[in-house]
Amino acid sequence: MKHLVLIGAAGSGKGTQAARLVSDKGYKHISTGDLLRNEISKGSELGKKVKSVMDSGALVSDELVIELIHANANLDKNSYVFDGYPRNLVQAQTLDKEVLKGRPSLAVYFKIDLGKLVTRLTNRRTCKDCGAIYNLLTQAPKKAGICDKCGSTNLVHREDDKEEAIKKRLDIFQQNTQPVLDHYQSSGRLLEVNAEAPIDSVFKQILGQI
Numbered sequence: 338m339k340h341l342v343l344i345g346a347a348g349s350g351k352g353t354q355a356a357r358l359v360s361d362k363g364y365k366h367i368s369t370g371d372l373l374r375n376e377i378s379k380g381s382e383l384g385k386k387v388k389s390v391m392d393s394g395a396l397v398s399d400e401l402v403i404e405l406i407h408a409n410a411n412l413d414k415n416s417y418v419f420d421g422y423p424r425n426l427v428q429a430q431t432l433d434k435e436v437l438k439g440r441p442s443l444a445v446y447f448k449i450d451l452g453k454l455v456t457r458l459t460n461r462r463t464c465k466d467c468g469a470i471y472n473l474l475t476q477a478p479k480k481a482g483i484c485d486k487c488g489s490t491n492l493v494h495r496e497d498d499k500e501e502a503i504k505k506r507l508d509i510f511q512q513n514t515q516p517v518l519d520h521y522q523s524s525g526r527l528l529e530v531n532a533e534a535p536i537d538s539v540f541k542q543i544l545g546q547i
């Protein structure tokens with residue numbers, strides 16, 4: 338299977354599709370956002386360093402992110418879904434040169450009207466214990482406040498899913514993404530999906546290409 342690189346604004350459905358690719362196809366999921374949040378929960382030095390940057394919606398440094406990828410990926414053993422990485426052209430080039438090193442890969446671009454994302458994100462709730470993602474309007478947990486998957490009552494509204502930070506994240510996404518898309522397009526590795534379509538339909542579009 339090709340390694341997959343999911344590119345899309347916050348709330349475009351990357352994490353949901355990544356979870357399906359893991360459960361149905363055996364991919365391993367690497368979300369740099371999850372790895373960073375994990376460092377914050379552990380209270381590690383790295384976590385302390387990045388917390389305020391992340392809460393504000395800004396990006397952490399490219400060096401730090403590639404370190405996390407190196408520490409968590411074993412490309413000889415697994416097929417990966419990279420989620421939330423790369424976020425800019427430098428990261429895309431580094432992923433090719435230092436991580437993939439010529440292994441087959443496909444970037445999937447989750448195309449969506451950015452105006453719709455503020456509503457999606459202000460209604461998003463994330464399980465702090467298992468990472469499951471809900472939307473209070475379209476995919477609420479079966480019992481309010483309780484995770485369907487692991488039973489945790491720790492369903493949180495991420496600090497950076499609040500309106501101020503969302504606007505910043507969407508701005509940063511708009512500024513950085515076109516060069517990343519061009520990078521994959523020019524090497525024939527870009528699949529564009531309609532991220533406003535239902536979850537199953539997006540999943541089928543991806544399956545058709547891997």
Ligand code: AMP
Pocket residue numbers: 347369370371373390391392394395396397398399402420421422423424428497506
């Ligand atoms: P995410 O969960 O992908 O929305 O990421 C949450 C936050 O983690 C981002 O707003 C950034 O502060 C940080 N982050 C995640 N991935 C990256 C990355 N590839 N490069 C820089 N910062 C990142």
